[in-house]
Amino acid sequence: MKISKVIHIGNVRYRVNEAQGPDGKRLRKFFETREAAEEYVKQRTAETRAFGIQYTTIPANERAAIAYHLERLKTLGWTLAKAVDFIEKHGKVAPALPLGTVADEFLAAKQTSGLRPRYLKTLRASIKRFMLGRREKLISDVTPAEIQEYIVSNGWQPATKRSYLVDVRTLFAFAVKRKYVAENTALAVDLPKVEETPPGIVSPDQARAILENCLDFAPDALPVIVLQLFGGLRRSEAEELTWNDIGDEFVEVKAHVAKTRRRRLNQITPQLRAWLDIARTVGGKLPAINYADKLKLILEKAKLRQEWDQNALRHSFASYHFALFKKENETAALMGNSPQMIFQHYRELVRPETADKYFAIMPPADADSRAAAARKRKPRVMPLRESKINAATLAAIFEEGNLTLSRKDAAAAIVARAKTSVAAAYNALSLDGRFKANLVEADGKLTWRETAETSATGQKALTHA
Numbered sequence: 295m296k297i298s299k300v301i302h303i304g305n306v307r308y309r310v311n312e313a314q315g316p317d318g319k320r321l322r323k324f325f326e327t328r329e330a331a332e333e334y335v336k337q338r339t340a341e342t343r344a345f346g347i348q349y350t351t352i353p354a355n356e357r358a359a360i361a362y363h364l365e366r367l368k369t370l371g372w373t374l375a376k377a378v379d380f381i382e383k384h385g386k387v388a389p390a391l392p393l394g395t396v397a398d399e400f401l402a403a404k405q406t407s408g409l410r411p412r413y414l415k416t417l418r419a420s421i422k423r424f425m426l427g428r429r430e431k432l433i434s435d436v437t438p439a440e441i442q443e444y445i446v447s448n449g450w451q452p453a454t455k456r457s458y459l460v461d462v463r464t465l466f467a468f469a470v471k472r473k474y475v476a477e478n479t480a481l482a483v484d485l486p487k488v489e490e491t492p493p494g495i496v497s498p499d500q501a502r503a504i505l506e507n508c509l510d511f512a513p514d515a516l517p518v519i520v521l522q523l524f525g526g527l528r529r530s531e532a533e534e535l536t537w538n539d540i541g542d543e544f545v546e547v548k549a550h551v552a553k554t555r556r557r558r559l560n561q562i563t564p565q566l567r568a569w570l571d572i573a574r575t576v577g578g579k580l581p582a583i584n585y586a587d588k589l590k591l592i593l594e595k596a597k598l599r600q601e602w603d604q605n606a607l608r609h610s611f612a613s614y615h616f617a618l619f620k621k622e623n624e625t626a627a628l629m630g631n632s633p634q635m636i637f638q639h640y641r642e643l644v645r646p647e648t649a650d651k652y653f654a655i656m657p658p659a660d661a662d663s664r665a666a667a668a669r670k671r672k673p674r675v676m677p678l679r680e681s682k683i684n685a686a687t688l689a690a691i692f693e694e695g696n697l698t699l700s701r702k703d704a705a706a707a708i709v710a711r712a713k714t715s716v717a718a719a720y721n722a723l724s725l726d727g728r729f730k731a732n733l734v735e736a737d738g739k740l741t742w743r744e745t746a747e748t749s750a751t752g753q754k755a756l757t758h759a
Contacts, residue, residue, distance in 0.1 A: 295338065297331045300324075310334060391474050393436060394429030397421050400468045410553075412530055420461040426720055427701035430738060433466075434475050438482035445483065449715040455486040494603025495610040495644070498651040500596070505569075505655070507595040509576070512588035513665035517578040519589075520569040521545065522607035524653070525560055526615065526629040528553055529608070533582040540570060540580075552630055560628050565653055572657040576665035610652070612636055618649040682712040683722045688729060692742035704740050 298309045308331040312321040325331040463480040521532040534551045544559040593599040615625045622633040691707045708719035731745050
């Protein structure tokens with residue numbers, strides 16, 4: 295750099311010509327004394343020698359920022375080199391995407407990944423529940439505390455909390471994989487502890503009551519029930535079988551039906567054969583049609599609805615089969631599971647003499663005529679169920695449409711007014727629910743509008759055959 299004595303704006307000044315200044319362009323600086331000019335040249339030359347021309351061309355404000363952030367890294371135990379290496383490894387800054395956009399992409403990906411329709415339906419409902427009031431929020435802004443509140447504030451049982459949290463973890467794992475977020479925020483929330491409880495099973499008398507009420511009120515469901523009770527099939531497997539899958543000696547559970555995706559053959563015992571023959575004679579449906587509704591009716595008639603365990607039929611087969619034959623490998627093979635799973639989840643201790651009674655249950659002689667009588671019975675119309683949350687409740691909360699509320703505030707108001715659960719309140723506020731004709735959402739807030747479709751409860755009458 296050259297120092298020149300010049301006249302600048304009528305005064306004697308000392309000019310320094312610098313080929314590359316702090317902004318990378320040619321620079322001229324003027325000083326009142328030669329000493330000041332020489333000090334500047336000395337400083338710039340020393341910087342260039344120490345750090346290179348690249349550093350000396352960085353503007354002063356950027357140098358200050360570099361020094362500040364280097365100090366931040368030092369406080370965190372990082373060096374600049376380590377920070378750059380981390381960024382190179384993990385890629386660019388994640389894009390700022392709304393939770394709803396990521397969730398839609400996640401569900402679409404799951405839809406094409408060959409998963410079971412039942413699981414997809416449950417997962418979709420779970421993720422949509424989590425998105426209530428959060429669809430437009432950036433996924434990177436969702437905090438562990440927010441997820442924790444979602445899990446604990448809805449009044450769910452521990453097993454339900456655990457299931458919903460696993461679904462949220464799966465959503466965020468997908469986001470991490472797609473580099474929409476840097477880490478799985480949901481992993482910071484601990485999975486709720488679930489107490490191990492003995493599997494629910496039915497006694498021989500209860501099994502008989504289920505079968506008799508099935509013949510008397512819902513004979514269509516008979517094949518699905520006996521395949522679980524006396525064949526050990528999963529409910530989902532039994533519902534998807536066809537009569538062509540049932541041969542003379544074996545029930546074929548094809549790979550696309552089996553939960554394990556492995557084909558297996560279950561031997562048909564004389565007891566199961568007798569019940570399957572009756573089920574075919576009375577017109578039992580395979581694949582099943584509306585099995586869930588028919589099972590509820592059967593359990594109601596058998597006075598077992600309140601204490602019902604959802605896997606009681608399959609649990610019963612496992613418990614009684616092992617008690618009678620003491621061959622865990624054979625029981626596990628029939629159920630499409632490992633012996634360890636049978637002991638851990640599907641087996642309750644029962645006496646061999648009780649197992650003898652269970653496997654001695656045979657079809658009644660009048661099964662055909664009872665099923666025929668059931669089919670002639672007129673459908674009964676179920677009365678509208680009274681709900682704690684009705685149209686009048688919501689209209690009052692929203693002051694007949696004159697008040698707008700966030701979904702969270704509206705849910706809190708429903709809970710306080712109707713004395714119901716948080717989950718029920720959020721269900722009532724769903725834009726796809728029974729009050730969808732009346733609820734209006736704008737800018738993340740809800741209000742109420744009266745329409746000709748408004749009913750007292752928002753429910754339709756149900757019928758049972």
